Amino acid sequence: MNTCSVGQTETKILKYDGKIKLSSGIDFGPLEIAYETYGKLNENKDNAILVIHALTGDAHAAGYHDVNDKKQGWWDKMIGSGKAFDTDKYFVVSSNMLGGCSGTTGPSSINPETNKPYGLSFPVITMEDAVKVQKILIDYLGIKKLIVTGGSMGGMQTLEWAVSYPEYVSKAIVIASTARLSAQGIAFNAVGRNAILSDTNFNNGDYYDKQAPEKGLSVARMIGHITYLCEESMHKKFGRRLQNKEKPDFDLGIDFQVESYLQHQGSSFVERFDANSYLYITKAVDYFDLAEKYGSLENAFAQTNASFLIICFSSDWLFPVCQSKEMTKALVKAGKDVSFCEIDSPCGHDAFLLEFDTQTEIIKSFLKKDN
Amino acid sequence: MNTCSVGQTETKILKYDGKIKLSSGIDFGPLEIAYETYGKLNENKDNAILVIHALTGDAHAAGYHDVNDKKQGWWDKMIGSGKAFDTDKYFVVSSNMLGGCSGTTGPSSINPETNKPYGLSFPVITMEDAVKVQKILIDYLGIKKLIVTGGSMGGMQTLEWAVSYPEYVSKAIVIASTARLSAQGIAFNAVGRNAILSDTNFNNGDYYDKQAPEKGLSVARMIGHITYLCEESMHKKFGRRLQNKEKPDFDLGIDFQVESYLQHQGSSFVERFDANSYLYITKAVDYFDLAEKYGSLENAFAQTNASFLIICFSSDWLFPVCQSKEMTKALVKAGKDVSFCEIDSPCGHDAFLLEFDTQTEIIKSFLKKDN
Numbered sequence: 001m002n003t004c005s006v007g008q009t010e011t012k013i014l015k016y017d018g019k020i021k022l023s024s025g026i027d028f029g030p031l032e033i034a035y036e037t038y039g040k041l042n043e044n045k046d047n048a049i050l051v052i053h054a055l056t057g058d059a060h061a062a063g064y065h066d067v068n069d070k071k072q073g074w075w076d077k078m079i080g081s082g083k084a085f086d087t088d089k090y091f092v093v094s095s096n097m098l099g100g101c102s103g104t105t106g107p108s109s110i111n112p113e114t115n116k117p118y119g120l121s122f123p124v125i126t127m128e129d130a131v132k133v134q135k136i137l138i139d140y141l142g143i144k145k146l147i148v149t150g151g152s153m154g155g156m157q158t159l160e161w162a163v164s165y166p167e168y169v170s171k172a173i174v175i176a177s178t179a180r181l182s183a184q185g186i187a188f189n190a191v192g193r194n195a196i197l198s199d200t201n202f203n204n205g206d207y208y209d210k211q212a213p214e215k216g217l218s219v220a221r222m223i224g225h226i227t228y229l230c231e232e233s234m235h236k237k238f239g240r241r242l243q244n245k246e247k248p249d250f251d252l253g254i255d256f257q258v259e260s261y262l263q264h265q266g267s268s269f270v271e272r273f274d275a276n277s278y279l280y281i282t283k284a285v286d287y288f289d290l291a292e293k294y295g296s297l298e299n300a301f302a303q304t305n306a307s308f309l310i311i312c313f314s315s316d317w318l319f320p321v322c323q324s325k326e327m328t329k330a331l332v333k334a335g336k337d338v339s340f341c342e343i344d345s346p347c348g349h350d351a352f353l354l355e356f357d358t359q360t361e362i363i364k365s366f367l368k369k370d371n
Numbered sequence: 372m373n374t375c376s377v378g379q380t381e382t383k384i385l386k387y388d389g390k391i392k393l394s395s396g397i398d399f400g401p402l403e404i405a406y407e408t409y410g411k412l413n414e415n416k417d418n419a420i421l422v423i424h425a426l427t428g429d430a431h432a433a434g435y436h437d438v439n440d441k442k443q444g445w446w447d448k449m450i451g452s453g454k455a456f457d458t459d460k461y462f463v464v465s466s467n468m469l470g471g472c473s474g475t476t477g478p479s480s481i482n483p484e485t486n487k488p489y490g491l492s493f494p495v496i497t498m499e500d501a502v503k504v505q506k507i508l509i510d511y512l513g514i515k516k517l518i519v520t521g522g523s524m525g526g527m528q529t530l531e532w533a534v535s536y537p538e539y540v541s542k543a544i545v546i547a548s549t550a551r552l553s554a555q556g557i558a559f560n561a562v563g564r565n566a567i568l569s570d571t572n573f574n575n576g577d578y579y580d581k582q583a584p585e586k587g588l589s590v591a592r593m594i595g596h597i598t599y600l601c602e603e604s605m606h607k608k609f610g611r612r613l614q615n616k617e618k619p620d621f622d623l624g625i626d627f628q629v630e631s632y633l634q635h636q637g638s639s640f641v642e643r644f645d646a647n648s649y650l651y652i653t654k655a656v657d658y659f660d661l662a663e664k665y666g667s668l669e670n671a672f673a674q675t676n677a678s679f680l681i682i683c684f685s686s687d688w689l690f691p692v693c694q695s696k697e698m699t700k701a702l703v704k705a706g707k708d709v710s711f712c713e714i715d716s717p718c719g720h721d722a723f724l725l726e727f728d729t730q731t732e733i734i735k736s737f738l739k740k741d742n
Contacts, residue, residue, distance in 0.1 A: 124623065180611065183608070190625075190633055191590060191633065195569075198590060219590065235553060235555075240557070254561075255658075279623055280623075287626075320602070
């Protein structure tokens, strides 16, 4: 079950010369959309599953790129032959989010009008905009009916898909997510953005030919990372153990393992992520409130035709269980088909990237259900 | 009950020409200790209560300094005639912590050997060191028996007092605190320090005649502030309400009230607090583990002669209820007199600065008890 079954994959680029109308009212384009696919689309083109990544993910969800490295995609343990999203049966699609920095057009992309990176001239985006871009890819692939799934921010976009394109989405699997970002969630994002904006290297977003605001981005990542774990998982993983020493140093450097771990998370993150993308994507997360346009969550869900599976984790305090229960209640009130599952886990929010066996079992049962 | 009853007060400075042995092994001195007192010390000198501030507090716990301003001390609602710490009966003492920046010797103080601020040449300190400095003040005032109390970090020092000077402490009131900082607590402190150290104005701590690392300190405060509230209190206070607008701006500026509030907390904090003090004091908090020297919490408490009152708050996720229960259990095991009280509150960690009525009632009952 746990070995890579998808094999070598590559990220492709779809070029779209048109423009899309963003939530802000701006017409934006052209676009490039980075994506990967696993398994085969059947003749009826009705066996597709769109898998949507979380805050800092990319299109590389399964398999490996480099024959020598064999570093697997972020949800490799869930996608492949015999796995939760079984590539023997399904055609799995994964794309990088609009505003990202892994192939899809974002602030680090070259603006064809100026031949320079967009930087802060990139428009502010929403989850609805991100989904609109994914829809271009789905149309290009000729898919008319699909299952959508994602964890965390990917779950927000799954919800947005079900509401925005009800005729397309047959099943929606929403994992460790929420129908609106809480005040506390906005607060954590705001502090992360503040750290980036405070970095003297930020230079108003125009740093692509200079030193990037790595220190600010690193602090932002460290803040985020604390919210992905939980007190219990941190206690088990690190406790109060010192980092390679028997006594504290009595200086202002790193003493504890948890400090060293966070520092590593921060410094490795800046090698793979763009600070401007972090600003734009966290802002899109802040704006996410599925109910807003429809007056209530129940009214929003009234638009949908999908069967829903809502999965949450007991120790997730970023998008806690109560928020998944709120979604489930609204779906029930709207008369929709919904299954709810709280998985008992000590892994915090990150559980959707760690608790494979239980998720696999639940998802397989749900996918077997007739619509 | 809620009006200021202490009246005008002033912070005094005790000068101590000796040296103290710090936990690190360094002999450090001379010292200045900023303190305030409220009420009168009786002839037997046995009616004193030492009140210890939290992370960024100061000696000004009650009354007001400026006749025109009348801004009250940080625990004014708890200290005064007829209040929880009744100045008709008790002599209340409050001092600024070693390493602080409000009168007691800290990194911004002038090193008499160089005539320059200590900066990073200030020694790394612990809660034990902070208590040792308070002991100098208590000795100077001629007090041989006292009640000690404090919330959050002040609670850590209260515990340290009971263990380090058992012959002095008759009662210990430990509020919203813990016997050791958790991995998650260390993580939040480490990220805050990282934000300060990443600020280009930090200049290795040597910034007193230059621009201070205000942006870094502000980010550190914002992170801290999120941990002082809780999801519930933030939801009630801010929800997803926008700041002075009906629609989001679709730019990277402040959209939500909670962002504006945090920004204000950050920017007002840098006017009253020193970044180096923030580094040293959070490090002392990280190091705090009452059990460490004695092998177990039970063994540590075996040293004490005090009656304990442990107060915690249901929504405090920084120093959660389970940590107060752990202390209480260890005290019971050690055969000590302990009262435990969990106050149901939606105010998070900050509840010790907000929930006055319930705290007052409980503390008054506890203080009436004979030892």
